[in-house]
Amino acid sequence: MQHYLRWPVHLLLAVVSLLMLVPFLWVFKTSLTGENIFVYPPALLPRNPHLYYYVDVWYAIPFFRYLMNSVFVSALVVAANIVFNAMAGYALSREFLGKRAVIVLFLSCMMIPFQVTIIPAYLITRGLGLLNSYLGMALPLFSTIVCIFVFKASFDAIPSSLIDAARIDGAPDWKIILRILMPLSKSAIATNVILAFIWSWNNFLWPLIIIRDQEMQTLPLGLSRFLSVVEDTTGALYAFCVMVLLPGLLVFLLAQREFIAGLTRGAAKG
């Protein structure tokens, strides 16, 4: 009976999933054929596919350099997010005076868009002498409030008796985080890795403001430069999009199981 009720739901979900994949298929198909997206009649499968648009992208701009810049900045952001967010999440999962005020402050800060704080952020980065540097690009994303709360929810779900036992054994706070909480929070770590990576990977406005040298540009900036270099953009532009999308997609697919567990962790607490 249960199977009879489930299969139509699964069928519907499968159809909806396939519909969600159509834009991705369209981008991939155009990157292989270069045909106009408004061509009629539209074809779902590529006709005479080839990979030459990818070659055009590779040579039209210093793609490898931009890729390495993006990878380096994203790696910095991911590492910093795990360290700082875990520490902040641990602090918020403990009891201290003014905890509610700090949480309210964090939540209210989430409502302020980055564009509003971009001038102070620029002035601070300039004051630190980090303009036109990898560290300067990564700094505003070193800790994100959403990810702090992901860690907090994960740490809250761990029985406090474990932490108390470690404390009785004389473990300092950093050891409790590193040896007890972090191994039990793999899903929170995966969520942090994915979100931090994707936010850093797609970041356009901040690098645009603080980067001066072409050598320091990341892939989103490279995309805007590419548009100014290549005239017939249809196929090559879509190939560029696929090349920029793939690393993020790969990270998400690899860590998706932990990511989904991380997002729902805490929801079932108690």
Next chain:
Amino acid sequence: MRTLCPFLLNRYVITFGSIAVLVAAWNVYVAMNNDGVITGRVVGPDGRPVAGATVLLSERSLLVSTVRARALTDAEGAFRFSGHRLYHLYLEAEKEGMGRQAPTEFRLYFKGQNLVLREPLHLTPGK
């Protein structure tokens, strides 16, 4: 060894390891095939090899076409270029009194890829 296996067989190591192997294999292939050699033949309207035809190797940018090299065909109608560093190129052939082949586009997967023309360049009178 037993403790090493689970570490090596997780999906992260397999995925990134496979990518690293593919990249390495591709680079080896590129290193073995990037001498920049282009070989082919030129035939006349009757399909016979044309000796002494001029073949031009050119590159096109947004606005201009620049000739990068030229070669003459031998008695078999064969021509050869070497040391080109292009990935998107045009070949055209011409011989006075025999005709001309308009610039034909060739796209390669990396700069300086060796290319053997499957079809000969056909000279057509009056073009």
